[in-house]
Amino acid sequence: MRALVCRAYGPADTLEIGELPEPVAGPGEVVIAVAAAGVNFPDTLIVEGRYQFKPAPPFAPGGEAVGRVLSIGPGVTRFRPGDRVGAVTLWGGFAERVAVPETRVVPLPEGLDDITAAAMLQAHGTAIHALQDRAVLRPGERLLVLGAAGGTGLAAVALGAAMGSRVTAAAGSEAKCAIAREHGAAETICYADGELRAALKSAAPQGFDVVFDPLGDSFTEAALRATAWEGRLLIVGFAAGQIPRLPANLVLLKGCQVMGVFWGSFVERDPARHAANLETMAGWLAGGRLHPPRVEAVLPLDQGVEALRRIAARDVRGKLVLTTGG
Ligand SMILES: NC(=O)c1ccc[n+]([C@@H]2O[C@H](COP(=O)([O-])OP(=O)(O)OC[C@H]3O[C@@H](n4cnc5c(N)ncnc54)[C@H](OP(=O)(O)O)[C@@H]3O)[C@@H](O)[C@H]2O)c1
Structure with a gap:
């Protein structure tokens, strides 16, 4: 073949x-x-x-x-x-x-064509698993998404908006930020100048309830510092290169949770829940609640x-x- x-x-x-x-x-x-x-x-x-x-x-x-x-x-x-x-x-x-x-x-799910399904299976599958199953994101909460125009990031932006959260999207160029806004981000931060930490502090002085981090490297410490009291930091991936080490004192001081997200293992351990997540997203797409991928x-x-x-x-x-x- x-x-x-x-x-x-x-x-x-x-x-x-x-x-x-x-x-x-x-x-x-x-x-x-x-x-x-x-x-x-x-x-x-x-x-x-x-x-x-x-x-x-x-x-x-x-x-x-x-x-x-x-x-x-x-x-x-x-x-x-x-x-x-x-x-x-x-x-x-x-x-x-x-x-x-x-x-x-x-x-x-019925009604999900092959191209849309191929675009959503892993990226949206990971994002909904992270936001819904792991962080239990609630309407009105503040969500920060890093790498927000990438595969998982843009899915998290659209899903966060569909779930009623207020989404702040951070990405590496103004053009990528504009795409994140089209997909439901209420505000965006461009980190091309390397000033992410200060920009996050000014966007959310009290921090974000949930942070979606597919980047790793030095981004993760900035993400942890931007996590609110009793917030949830989702460790999704390391696209920026290094696997980071985190200052555990910040986790203590914020009373927050650092949560692992491993979609591939989740699918194997709980295929019924994964199938249900796909059905949920197909329904939201059909009803216009979720921006198409x-x-x-x-x-x-x-x-x-x-x-x-x-x-x-x-x-x-x-x-x-x-x-x-x-
Ligand atoms: N945990 C899980 O279950 C799971 C599932 C799927 C994917 N992942 C992991 O999550 C990460 C992101 O996946 P994805 O599908 O969103 O990837 P993607 O579509 O390639 O997007 C990754 C984003 O990372 C940013 N980035 C920053 N530094 C980068 C670098 N040095 N090289 C490449 N990209 C860089 C880019 O955005 P900017 O230019 O805006 O910075 C890019 O849009 C990967 O590490 C992947 O392995 C994990």
């Missing part, structure tokens, strides 16, 4: 379109004919061998996929061939077909290298989706 193939760990431009063996559904697995796959920041790390898991080359990257079940392996109980599904693939989504354990597969481009699989390059270069506002022709 056709796939975007990583033959040896290295930069995205060393990948090429090629052939990989046809996947076979093993015990507990389904094979999905991939229609569309969201492109995510971890895909750029996996091909360089710099992520938590390291698939053995040759392999196709692609951490999530949307499509129809083609075949099921022994013991599969929740799906049948023909079902429309979304899956956490970890890798292998940038291919015509992929085999995935059924525990990482969910049915797709921003799909910056839909690219054919042949342009997978370009998609990875753009994500790594911080050059995407919202999501890129690959269509695989599966």
Whole structure:
């Protein structure tokens, strides 16, 4: 089958379109004919061998996929061939077909088309899990979102607004801030000048009730300092580079909670709740309560290298989706 193939760990431009063996559904697995796959920041790390898991080359990257079940392996109980599904693939989504354990597969809500579903599955899935399941964000609370025009960030902005919070969005350029406002941010902070800490203090002297941090590095201490008394700081990712260490005294002084968010593990441990989250978001979209996801481009699989390059270069506002022709 056709796939975007990583033959040896290295930069995205060393990948090429090629052939990989046809996947076979093993015990507990389904094979999905991939229609569309969201492109995510971890895909750029996996091909360089710099992520938590390291698939053995040759392999196709692609951490999530949307499509129809083609075949099921022994013991599969929740799906049948023909079902429309979304899956956490970890890798292998940038291919015509992929085999995935059924525990990482969910049915797709009616009315959610393939491109929208591919744009939302991981980014919105992570953001709603963070805001609703972990932080239990309440209407009227103040929410700060960092990296607010990235995949998870823009989803958190739109979902925070849909949930009735007052959203402050922080991003690395004025153009990205403008996009965050279009998606429901009440106010924005551009941190291109590196003055995030002072800007946060002036925007919310008492701090933010909930802070969504997909950046890590030095951003996280600024985020913790901007967290309110009894607030919740959501640790989502480390797109800015380093995994930060936090001064624990600030957690004590603020009586706040630092909360881990691990969407992939959540999906595997509680697929029913993940499916319910998707249903909730599909309902909000249909009813006009949730701003539709921003799909910056839909690219054919042949342009997978370009998609990875753009994500790594911080050059995407919202999501890129690959269509695989599966
Ligand atoms: N915990 C989970 O379950 C979970 C789920 C999904 C993703 N993640 C993680 O969350 C992070 C963000 O994911 P995402 O999908 O939102 O990524 P994304 O779409 O690539 O957005 C990341 C944002 O980070 C900012 N950024 C700051 N420094 C950067 C740098 N050195 N390189 C690249 N971007 C930089 C960029 O915004 P500015 O230019 O505005 O600064 C960019 O828009 C990643 O680390 C990812 O692995 C975690």
